[in-house]
């Protein structure tokens with residue numbers, strides 16, 4: 251089966267979050283199931299710089315009045331189609347934000363053009379290439395099924411995966427005429443309370459909608475988590491799937507990870523000490539044996555990290571230490587930097603994004619904190635399981651689906667892999683930290699939990715099969 255995946259970020263070329271990891275790992279996982287994936291991505295500077303010997307394979311004369319060239323290249327096992335359109339993608343900031351952290355004002359066009367290119371490729375723009383299915387991710391490529399629906403050519407089945415419903419691609423209705431869609435598409439697909447919503451239009455027009463864990467698929471049917479789209483999603487209930495993310499078990503393997511000072515496995519957990527020492531040094535922490543908690547995250551309300559400053563005193567008083575890597579909301583950044591300054595030796599912070607350091611933190615910390623208010627799947631707790639770093643997570647979405655709480659019964663049965671808490675409040679988080687530190691003091695129990703986590707299958711094995719079956723079902727539906 252041939253699948254065209256359209257994504258706005260893709261590990262290892264360009265990444266701002268978990269979407270890149272999933273878009274980058276899924277094609278490799280699905281190859282084993284007979285799925286050949288080509289991935290269409292924008293030609294951002296980082297992409298153009300990294301790919302070797304790209305070949306020009308098509309010229310788009312006009313995509314919303316923009317000329318663009320399509321390049322093909324292979325990169326670390328991925329078969330890429332790169333939309334080279336410097337006037338839209340050659341920018342000095344990130345994929346979505348300028349160097350000051352502001353949305354590019356033409357994001358509506360940058361991702362509509364990406365989607366239009368995807369739809370034209372699906373319709374046969376490239377000689378000798380015709381995908382059986384198009385898989386799109388989040389609002390940035392959600393217009394692909396819309397363009398396919400309103401084109402004169404036969405529609406190719408489309409699957410939309412929602413990685414984060416909080417970002418919906420909402421723009422002024424006055425931009426609609428520039429999208430080159432027929433007038434009736436406005437009310438049929440795009441209109442959302444008087445604005446345009448790219449994500450909504452993708453939900454309406456895709457053959458099926460999936461999200462990245464079963465619990466989150468249920469949650470987005472409720473007003474609390476649906477962010478205004480719950481009614482629409484319910485109307486697609488028969489075509490809604492929740493498939494938990496896997497991780498690239500080669501990139502995230504503590505035994506072979508070249509980014510670590512000390513490789514280790516479940517049988518050689520003591521070697522984690524080498525990573526712990528490097529981590530302590532990097533974050534300026536005291537070298538005692540208190541538990542090291544870490545945070546590797548966007549610092550946002552979604553991730554619950556506004557609660558962290560309020561629990562740091564307790565964490566430190568109990569002998570814990572905290573290493574924070576992240577950036578995001580300026581208020582949260584400032585509060586955490588303040589806490590680090592007040593707790594030298596106990597709290598260290600690196601502001602920014604650092605893939606390499608994130609590996610060291612998983613390998614050298616004892617606990618990763620993931621107190622998210624909502625979490626479609628979450629990947630950092632999965633990396634943590636593989637690295638023997640115990641996840642302390644909010645009981646929500648994919649976090650609830652992937653971590654087994656260390657309650658009495660789970661501990662007795664030897665199946666616990668982490669600590670869950672609820673509701674997401676500073677008090678509940680404080681209690682969970684206390685419970686985690688009590689568990690840490692029983693080193694026999696602790697290493698049993700570490701080993702249990704390292705044993706869990708967090709690879710794409712299971713979900714790869716589920717995606718391949720879903721693809722097959724959608725292709726059959728299209729015939």
Ligand SMILES: Nc1ncnc2c1ncn2[C@@H]1O[C@H](COP(=O)(O)OP(=O)(O)O[C@H]2O[C@H](CO)[C@@H](O)[C@H](O)[C@H]2O)[C@@H](O)[C@H]1O
Pocket residue numbers: 266267268269271272413414462495546547548575576577602603604605608625626627628629630648
């Ligand atoms: N400062 C930093 N430095 C280095 N690395 C950093 C970092 N901050 C974050 N990361 C990395 O970025 C990724 C974040 O992935 P998550 O799944 O945890 O959340 P995100 O909200 O981005 O993804 C959305 O999409 C994914 C994929 O479906 C869902 O799992 C998730 O629930 C949903 O919110 C991880 O690989 C993490 O290690």
